[in-house]
Amino acid sequence: MAKSEIAKLAETIAWFEDSLKKLNEESKELSSDLVQLADSLGREIRQTSKFLSDESVKKLEEAYKESVKKLEEAYKEKEKEELENSEKMGKENYDKAVKEVFDQIKKIVSG
Template identity: 50%
Template structure:
């Protein structure tokens, strides 16, 4: 009976060793799968982040270009207003000077 018990114990130990090996192999496989999944998710997150970053950069670039165009338009408009005002004041000064000269000539002639 002792041999039978020893044989049963040996079988149980062998079964336990095989079970532990299988569990160890499964554990390695699952660990490898988790690492692969984490790597894939990391790559996916990186790609999505790049897309959002590129989109944000493009939007900022477009906003910058629009701002520059608006500033150019406003500058041109202001420049035209200043030129018109300068021209108007120049004409008014010219007309006043001509009138003054004519008035002086009239005074001299009527004199």
């Protein structure tokens, strides 16, 4: 081989090595950018998930409290109705017993 061919070959090899180094550096930069992007996206997903989870828990707690409140109100209303019915039946039974006593007294007095 002639010196000029060897020089061209050496120049081509040097260019090739230089190109490989540049590609390697670009690859490292892109890899680093991808890692940063993945970290950023992961952080954003975690924050969004936590926010949504917290909101869901808050809504469930509110719904639970509302359900308990409605159940308590329904129980109190039912208890009130039962008490009123019991009082009404007690009064009716008392009135009936008093009437029977008066009827017995009338029978005794008239007869």
